Amino acid sequence: MTRYLRRFSRTERTLHWVNALGFFMLLATGLILYLPSLSVLVGRRPLIKDLHAWSGVGWVCALALIALLGDRRGLLRTARELDTFDADDVRWLRRRRPAPQGRFNAGQKVNASLNAAFTVLFLVSGLLLWLGERDTRFRFASTVVLHDGVMYVALALLAGHLYLALIHPATRHSLRGMTVGTVDEDWARAHHPKWAAGSADDAHS
Amino acid sequence: MSEPIEEPGSGEARPKRYGRGVFLLTVAGGISSLAWGKSVWGHVSGAVSPIASSLAPFLPTGGWRIYTISGSMPTFDRATWRLKVGGLVEKPVSLSYDELLALPKVKQISTFHCVTGWTVQNVHWGGVRLTDLFDRANPLPEAGALQFVSAEKPYIDYLTMPQALLHDVMLAYEMDEKPLPRDHGAPVRLIIPEMYGYKNVKWLNEINLVSTVASGYWEQLGYDQDAWVGRSNGYTSSSQPPAPVSAPAGSSPRGFRTR
Numbered sequence: 001m002t003r004y005l006r007r008f009s010r011t012e013r014t015l016h017w018v019n020a021l022g023f024f025m026l027l028a029t030g031l032i033l034y035l036p037s038l039s040v041l042v043g044r045r046p047l048i049k050d051l052h053a054w055s056g057v058g059w060v061c062a063l064a065l066i067a068l069l070g071d072r073r074g075l076l077r078t079a080r081e082l083d084t085f086d087a088d089d090v091r092w093l094r095r096r097r098p099a100p101q102g103r104f105n106a107g108q109k110v111n112a113s114l115n116a117a118f119t120v121l122f123l124v125s126g127l128l129l130w131l132g133e134r135d136t137r138f139r140f141a142s143t144v145v146l147h148d149g150v151m152y153v154a155l156a157l158l159a160g161h162l163y164l165a166l167i168h169p170a171t172r173h174s175l176r177g178m179t180v181g182t183v184d185e186d187w188a189r190a191h192h193p194k195w196a197a198g199s200a201d202d203a204h205s
Numbered sequence: 206m207s208e209p210i211e212e213p214g215s216g217e218a219r220p221k222r223y224g225r226g227v228f229l230l231t232v233a234g235g236i237s238s239l240a241w242g243k244s245v246w247g248h249v250s251g252a253v254s255p256i257a258s259s260l261a262p263f264l265p266t267g268g269w270r271i272y273t274i275s276g277s278m279p280t281f282d283r284a285t286w287r288l289k290v291g292g293l294v295e296k297p298v299s300l301s302y303d304e305l306l307a308l309p310k311v312k313q314i315s316t317f318h319c320v321t322g323w324t325v326q327n328v329h330w331g332g333v334r335l336t337d338l339f340d341r342a343n344p345l346p347e348a349g350a351l352q353f354v355s356a357e358k359p360y361i362d363y364l365t366m367p368q369a370l371l372h373d374v375m376l377a378y379e380m381d382e383k384p385l386p387r388d389h390g391a392p393v394r395l396i397i398p399e400m401y402g403y404k405n406v407k408w409l410n411e412i413n414l415v416s417t418v419a420s421g422y423w424e425q426l427g428y429d430q431d432a433w434v435g436r437s438n439g440y441t442s443s444s445q446p447p448a449p450v451s452a453p454a455g456s457s458p459r460g461f462r463t464r
Contacts, residue, residue, distance in 0.1 A: 083224030117231035136439030142242030144322040
């Protein structure tokens with residue numbers, strides 16, 4: 001009988017999927033604006049531009065709303081987890097083993113911090129591009145370099161994330177944690193032993 | 206699977222708050238790049254440009270962003286298309302595409318700057334000089350400026366006569382050795398490398414000589430009338446160096462008549 005451990009709360013999962021939805025919406029509309037071949041294919045540039053800008057606003061507002069209306073205390077706890085690196089996390093990053101991991105491994109923690117920073121940078125550079133069209137005080141020669149540069153790095157991280165979550169045989173079980181919320185206890189003990197040991201008590205079959 | 210027997214170093218070491226460090230450093234680095242991003246990117250892309258240009262056919266963007274002001278781009282019909290030169294001229298001219306191609310052809314390599322901050326280095330243009338059109342139409346002495354009308358309504362823009370007579374201003378019908386693509390303004394666009402892209406009117410089908418400049422499409426939305434690269438629209442040459450004067454390729458520069 002397989003036992004499952006609850007890894008992600010409803011608030012965490014909602015936040016993740018709304019974040020993903022917003023990211024892909026912005027990626028799709030952004031690429032249409034960015035790639036000439038797509039621009040020509042789709043046309044309707046003013047519409048796509050509005051869609052892109054307002055998706056960005058909606059994305060950030062939705063994330064803030066979920067954080068406010070959801071399990072705030074749980075999210076703060078999660079943020080602290082992501083912030084904290086113990087000696088094993090440092091060993092994990094240096095590829096030393098054994099390095100038993102908690103609910104998040106050190107790579108996931110770095111990924112989370114980077115993506116949070118990218119959200120801020122996307123928002124700031126996007127707003128500057130938007131305002132810069134109307135007022136030269138907001139126009140900087142490097143805004144577009146920043147917006148595009150963050151896009152490239154975020155896309156590379158996303159590719160790694162999708163590979164690990166969907167394809168890599170050893171890790172793709174984690175997708176279950178982000179969809180239904182629970183993961184196989186044996187899998188958790190193998191990949192996140194420090195967390196699995198602590199939460200096995202409230203496990204449900 | 207058994208619990209790890211020992212956790213080296215975890216006994217005495219206190220957990221570190223590296224997460225916020227990564228976050229803050231990334232945000233700070235990103236925001237500060239507003240001051241240095243463009244010049245660093247210029248060096249990087251300068252260093253890799255030989256590689257990049259050989260890869261260009263395979264890269265999806267090539268650095269260009271395609272901007273249109275209306276929902277769709279004008280369609281070029283070779284049979285019916287005309288370039289009209291009118292206004293303050295002795296002899297209004299209406300050229301077919303083939304007649305345009307029959308004019309003396311010049312080539313140049315110049316850099317294209319967009320006012321939003323992106324730049325495409327070393328674009329190969331082929332086309333005609335305005336002076337060769339003037340030889341046909343003979344502008345009147347009171348013609349002090351040119352109005353460029355795009356087939357994409359209501360896009361127009363203006364240049365003063367001295368601006369239009371800068372040595373590397375051209376009507377380009379070739380880009381990178383191929384006929385100008387539709388998204389770049391087929392069949393012909395204005396190229397003035399010293400000024401930001403919004404002055405480089407695409408889908409050009411009418412040039413009117415007028416006495417003085419007026420506000421073009423983007424000028425009416427607050428952009429500068431004289432769109433000098435690095436010296437207009439809030440840019441200073443420290444944030445973006447002025448466009449280098451491009452070298453004509455394949456053809457010697459022609460003299461300009463003064464009027």
